[in-house]
Amino acid sequence: MTTSTENARPERSKRIVDIEHALAQVHDGMTVAIGGFINSSHPMLAVRGLIKRGVKNLTVVGAASSGLEIDLLIAAGCARRVVAPYVGGEVLAPIGPAFRTAVERGKVEVFELDEAMYYAGLRAAAQRVPFNPWRSGVGTSFPEINPAIKTFQDPINGETLLAIPALNIDIAFLHAAVSDPYGNVQYVGHGYGDRAIYAAADASFVQVEQVVSNEEIRKDPLRTAIPGADGIIRARFGAHPYSSPGYYTEDQAHIRDYVKAATAWAKADDFGPLGAYLDRFVTGPADHVDYLERVGLRRLLALDEY
Amino acid sequence: MTTSTENARPERSKRIVDIEHALAQVHDGMTVAIGGFINSSHPMLAVRGLIKRGVKNLTVVGAASSGLEIDLLIAAGCARRVVAPYVGGEVLAPIGPAFRTAVERGKVEVFELDEAMYYAGLRAAAQRVPFNPWRSGVGTSFPEINPAIKTFQDPINGETLLAIPALNIDIAFLHAAVSDPYGNVQYVGHGYGDRAIYAAADASFVQVEQVVSNEEIRKDPLRTAIPGADGIIRARFGAHPYSSPGYYTEDQAHIRDYVKAATAWAKADDFGPLGAYLDRFVTGPADHVDYLERVGLRRLLALDEY
Amino acid sequence: MQSELQATNREIMATVLARDLADGEWVEVGANLPVPRAGVLLAHLLWGPNMTVMIAMTKANVLNEPVIEEFQLITDQRATRWAEAYYLHDDLVENMKFRRKGVFFAGALQIDRYGNSNLIGIGADYRALKFRGPGAIGVCNATVMNSRFHLVVNAHDKRIFVPKCDFVSAYGWGSGGKDARTRLGLPGGGPRYVVTPLAVMDFEDESKRMRLKSVHPGVSVQQVLDNTGFELLVPAQVAVTETPSADELRVLRTRIDVQGALRN
């Protein structure tokens, strides 16, 4: 430890990192969380980057309701296990086609749980306890088909409850509206379950549409949802093809193209269209800007909310 | 159920109630929570009102760190049991004098717990489970001196944990900055643990410095901490002698006068000064405005934050 | 298209759900669930001004909106513009006291005679599903913690109405009996109605077996029985489902479902 004179005051370190630096922290077999909610706010630089780097055997913790970003990780062969109460795209895809296919073919294991169990598990991780109890689910198939969930008698009243194990996350990837250079992250809207994912993770990297000044963050500190991400990634249009609240809506045409490709694999066992999608939009682009150019600026700027 | 024509659209009911209406819901023996934090944001119309009505045998759930508002309820003989990890006034009173005295004399029982156990119990109530597990406290005296807290082996890993029982609250009284007429409550600042108390309570009444329009609330809906209190009580200077963030600081002179009176009871077994305090400021005033007049407008307007 | 005065089956379904809702109740308007959405809004606009209506995870103030725009996706940020408050998603799913005033609407891949239902998948062996479903979302919990729920499906056939669900992701009345839920420590509300394009079913008080309550106009009792994969209780008299009043139909078509999701 060293001291300094007032003339050479120590300076605070910026936490803005390159996406590749963040991705390099991920190793085969880790538990990685992907934030957002169905068709919004997924950290797509991270998702595409993990695929491009060929990471394997991940346990992927999706959002409470996950979208097709998880489907894509499955399609590309990165995920061995998925922790998600739902994988789909609502009207764009009632069930994730690659999710459905990979599970039916035994290529991916599902940690079966509902949204309340999901948050009970995330909270246990954040609280550093091995489990949290939950009532709903007693009488259902969940403890049968997910042996990690145990039925037990509560030590206070002897009631029958489920014990939901802690869902510890090695690294969380999130996408938000803004951050200052020091990792104080703010959303437009409430950020879905991202806060709960952040609290359950040992490390977190947050993509943002824009880096803003610390003074801007301090104008409304109550809005700071994540008080210190480990790394901030500059990522304009970084949730594309999903929406980024306050910035752009989802790109339905792009999502439908993906669904079509993944459905060909599911229905006709034809990986061709999915391979072509991956080549064009995931492994092919040199970087995020190259990806956006392949999507096309005209398309991107047509995604205004109003 | 009746339908209506567009000319006679049904209207939304306002939730602004008189303090006496709210207090009339409280009966002897109930579990009542009082929000705020040490020297701030206590719902003092409710505290003084409960005393004036002579409610008895309450289980009082204080804030995670309670202040002298709980001491006052104890001094006035309303509380049979106190659930609070701390009762004091920081530098103004390291330990609540009436709390100390009543406990030492066996007049009040303490549900002994620390802040983490407190929130574990509140959350269990909100989650409608009989308990939540917690790790800290294993090896300490808590499970011995509070037999409601059980040591148990967790059903997942067999680790030793504490089971903290649900802290169900019949009625919560809180004090906040503003609400619209429909019970959408916003704070200046984060409102300490008030949200957690609200979630654990079957009913909640919130005092506010000001009632604002629904449109004002909708300008920043993320700030709405309580999305629907059962009743809103108009209460300018309603936290006095404690601070109300964004409105006024605590009245240290008034608090010190109370502490002096309560200490006379504690140290010299002389209830006289405390009786006089209660007469003058609690049972004597006809209503809240009368209380404020006894305090004095000059004193109140000297409590500016800046 | 239907005549101006005649309600479609989906408008009738929405009206059935609306009429079960009382003022002051708490309800979620899911995206891409046009029938429950319309039912909730109909009740809210006509007799439930104090209902709390959640849209896109916000507490929405739409009571005086002339036209309530429909959003396709639950993540559509534009649907948050009516917000008075946001529900953090974890609070929404974990803070359960407010759900005592809640009413929930659930879909299903399979439903059995006791109102147990399945969103997980189809197949005898969980490790080798014939059809993998989307997952239970929040349905397992919401069907326990709300005061009651309704099963709402877009088709009425023997693939959905089965003697036994392959998996149960939302508990109904178990293997029957009015104490089936409380015996397990679950709140006793449970499933009230099952609403389909053909009919409305409820559950007989003692056995909690599914029972035909009413058939929609133009639907025969036999048609319902032929499309149900288990024995439905049928009362001596089966009513025809009540159709929306002229006022209700007007509000549905001019304020709630202007785009006609229920009319196509």
Added chain:
Amino acid sequence: MQSELQATNREIMATVLARDLADGEWVEVGANLPVPRAGVLLAHLLWGPNMTVMIAMTKANVLNEPVIEEFQLITDQRATRWAEAYYLHDDLVENMKFRRKGVFFAGALQIDRYGNSNLIGIGADYRALKFRGPGAIGVCNATVMNSRFHLVVNAHDKRIFVPKCDFVSAYGWGSGGKDARTRLGLPGGGPRYVVTPLAVMDFEDESKRMRLKSVHPGVSVQQVLDNTGFELLVPAQVAVTETPSADELRVLRTRIDVQGALRN
């Protein structure tokens, strides 16, 4: 009052705490705890620019404040004006992963030779306490979940340093041994220093018995032993507590403790 160059005992205590803190750590600045407050801010300003300093339940940005005003009460709203973020109080107390980088400071009514401590009360019988304490606040949990903690007391006497605490509200090293904590499933950090107006103590590596580490300038070893109610381990050589450097003292007096809380 002390000379310009000589530090007071409380300034020395603050410096001891400061020197244990490393850049990047997470620390709470409590109200009405002037010694730990000054220690935290000293480390933050001089070598910990990336420390997270919590003031009044906010993540405070005070690094470039010329003078950091002291607030008497933790609820003083004015202390929130430096906020970058708020910690909801329940999140602060329940979200525990960030505390792996945390360092905590605890007071006590009683402390035993293994660093177990008591804030509950004094007396053999919990139902008939001779002295009722304020309660454990968040100390039970914070002393478990942070990477380590220091016990800091304003007096050094036999009422505080007792052979056995009447009640244990914060677990230290139990009945001794380096695995005393991990055996119970508690993180192994535990108490590191005990800092008093007379001396600094730490805990011997194997037995985890309390050991004299240094005496403050002008204090004798015997004076410490005479005021400690149990046998303290005393090494062959007892150092004198290091005093603040001129730079540290200047920053303490001109930026952190302008009002002189540590000098009176």
